[in-house]
Amino acid sequence: MITWLRHHAFALSRALRHIFKPKSGFLLNVIVVAIALALPFAGLTLLENVRPMSEQLAVEPEISVFMTMDLPRDKAVAAADSIRKAVGDPSSVAKLEFVPREKALAALNEKSGMTDVITTLGSNPLPDSYVLKLAGFRNAAEAGRVDAIAAQLKTLPDVDTVQVDSTWVKRLAALLHILQLGLLFLALTLGVVVVAVVFNTIRLQVLTQRDEIEVSRLVGATNTFICRPFYYSGALLGLCAGAAALGVVALALQPLNGAIAEFARLYASEFRLAPLSLPASAMLLVVSSGLGLMGALMSVQRHLARIS
Amino acid sequence: MIEFHQLSKRYGQHAALTNVSLSIAKGELIFLAGPSGAGKSTLFKMIAAMERPSSGKVLVNGQDVGKMPASGLPYLRRNLGLIMQQNRLLLDRDVLSNVMLPLLVTGATRGEAEKRARAALEKVGLLANAKSEPMSLSGGEQQRATIARAIVNRPQIILADEPTANLDRGNADKVLDAIKAFHGVGVTCLISTHDEQVLAKAKRVIQLQQGQLIDAGVAP
Numbered sequence: 001m002i003t004w005l006r007h008h009a010f011a012l013s014r015a016l017r018h019i020f021k022p023k024s025g026f027l028l029n030v031i032v033v034a035i036a037l038a039l040p041f042a043g044l045t046l047l048e049n050v051r052p053m054s055e056q057l058a059v060e061p062e063i064s065v066f067m068t069m070d071l072p073r074d075k076a077v078a079a080a081d082s083i084r085k086a087v088g089d090p091s092s093v094a095k096l097e098f099v100p101r102e103k104a105l106a107a108l109n110e111k112s113g114m115t116d117v118i119t120t121l122g123s124n125p126l127p128d129s130y131v132l133k134l135a136g137f138r139n140a141a142e143a144g145r146v147d148a149i150a151a152q153l154k155t156l157p158d159v160d161t162v163q164v165d166s167t168w169v170k171r172l173a174a175l176l177h178i179l180q181l182g183l184l185f186l187a188l189t190l191g192v193v194v195v196a197v198v199f200n201t202i203r204l205q206v207l208t209q210r211d212e213i214e215v216s217r218l219v220g221a222t223n224t225f226i227c228r229p230f231y232y233s234g235a236l237l238g239l240c241a242g243a244a245a246l247g248v249v250a251l252a253l254q255p256l257n258g259a260i261a262e263f264a265r266l267y268a269s270e271f272r273l274a275p276l277s278l279p280a281s282a283m284l285l286v287v288s289s290g291l292g293l294m295g296a297l298m299s300v301q302r303h304l305a306r307i308s
Numbered sequence: 309m310i311e312f313h314q315l316s317k318r319y320g321q322h323a324a325l326t327n328v329s330l331s332i333a334k335g336e337l338i339f340l341a342g343p344s345g346a347g348k349s350t351l352f353k354m355i356a357a358m359e360r361p362s363s364g365k366v367l368v369n370g371q372d373v374g375k376m377p378a379s380g381l382p383y384l385r386r387n388l389g390l391i392m393q394q395n396r397l398l399l400d401r402d403v404l405s406n407v408m409l410p411l412l413v414t415g416a417t418r419g420e421a422e423k424r425a426r427a428a429l430e431k432v433g434l435l436a437n438a439k440s441e442p443m444s445l446s447g448g449e450q451q452r453a454t455i456a457r458a459i460v461n462r463p464q465i466i467l468a469d470e471p472t473a474n475l476d477r478g479n480a481d482k483v484l485d486a487i488k489a490f491h492g493v494g495v496t497c498l499i500s501t502h503d504e505q506v507l508a509k510a511k512r513v514i515q516l517q518q519g520q521l522i523d524a525g526v527a528p
Contacts, residue, residue, distance in 0.1 A: 219461070
């Protein structure tokens with residue numbers, strides 16, 4: 001175990017020595033990889049900021065259940081139980097509000113200013129109704145469940161019309177889904193770019209250290225011993241580039257937030273983009289180091305075989 | 309200790325070694341003679357498993373190195389001290405670091421490696437140059453530094469391929485004396501050379517010509 005740790009310490013020191021060697025080009029490679037990583041990191045930051053907002057918007061889709069016109073009040077009130085049963089899962093019902101026809105008329109009067117027209121009708125044209133707010137609906141697939149519940153409610157006796165407004169939920173969810181897919185595609189593409197850059201960097205390192213590799217083999221170094229410094233170089237390149245990319249995104253948020261704050265004020269909102277959380281940032285550093293390690297692994301396996 | 313059984317090596321149409329059979333006992337000092345292209349270097353490469361035989365066997369301590377898996381080769385080479393014609397010192401580090409390398413490869417601590425590397429350099433008379441850059445040394449000093457690197461791991465066998473080529477008489481004698489000193493403590497030494505003066509004094513000389521064994525010398 002101690003020998004193993006000693007080998008790792010030696011490999012790390014060799015990798016660091018190469019990194020800090022003048023004209024190693026490490027800084028330039030970090031910049032190239034950081035630029036490639038900054039784009040998906042920025043996209044993820046945006047998505048992480050928008051997601052809670054969209055969840056808040058989509059949390060309670062509404063279904064309006066209109067009872068038949070001639071239904072007595074006591075029966076209309078009693079219909080609440082059958083509506084709850086029709087929804088199925090009790091936790092899906094965030095709120096079920098009975099709206100008496102008189103209250104609905106008053107609201108219509110108040111909102112639309114159609115007092116004259118309603119007075120002309122002579123009687124209240126509105127039925128008793130329920131407003132059902134559903135909980136825990138966050139994406140397009142779940143919005144489909146809203147439609148299913150509406151269809152179930154329509155089959156209830158004494159229910160005349162069911163009006164569901166889930167289109168906006170679907171649109172928002174679909175937009176977020178597209179954003180997520182776009183981000184995933186961008187991340188995958190740029191991940192390949194990162195691996196390619198590290199692959200080439202390590203290839204050059206292997207070639208410049210050809211003598212050392214050959215001599216190490218002659219004196220009894222195992223392949224693992226020879227490869228390890230290159231693995232560390234790749235992982236360190238990924239780590240430094242990941243940290244640089246996170247820094248760039250955090251810095252870019254400052255001027256961006258100024259403009260967003262001004263825009264959000266128009267909608268009486270205090271929305272602003274926050275940097276990624278510490279665990280998310282740590283995860284991205286692990287991913288970028290992993291990409292660096294992967295590039296180094298592929299490069300070393302390919303080019304070391306040629307030297308032997 | 310080292311046995312060759314009907315060993316042949318071909319590079320395409322060219323036969324570098326043909327049906328070589330001989331054995332070398334533990335602790336022997338053997339000189340390998342023959343003109344350029346005789347197959348001396350190929351024989352060394354076979355022992356160190358840098359090349360695989362086309363046919364036949366090379367046994368080192370009873371192990372067929374031609375059939376040894378790649379994972380076993382580093383452990384074979386740790387028991388061999390290789391001194392090549394081109395000294396192959398690493399130019400990006402000082403002499404001491406070059407000599408420490410075989411020890412660090414085996415997992416020795418830096419302190420232990422440095423101590424043993426200094427002892428090896430002292431044996432070849434180069435301790436004063438421990439912190440020198442390889443390029444600042446003369447050809448003979450560089451070759452002695454290579455010997456220090458070859459013996460620092462206390463190998464059982466030293467393989468020296470033309471270690472005195474390109475050296476003047478004085479430096480050549482120093483290099484050979486350094487190698488012979490390890491033979492004195494029981495290390496098996498195999499040295500290839502063109503040097504007639506050296507061969508004249510040798511107890512056992514193996515002669516190769518165009519890849520064939522002409523004379524296996526007299527085993528003690």
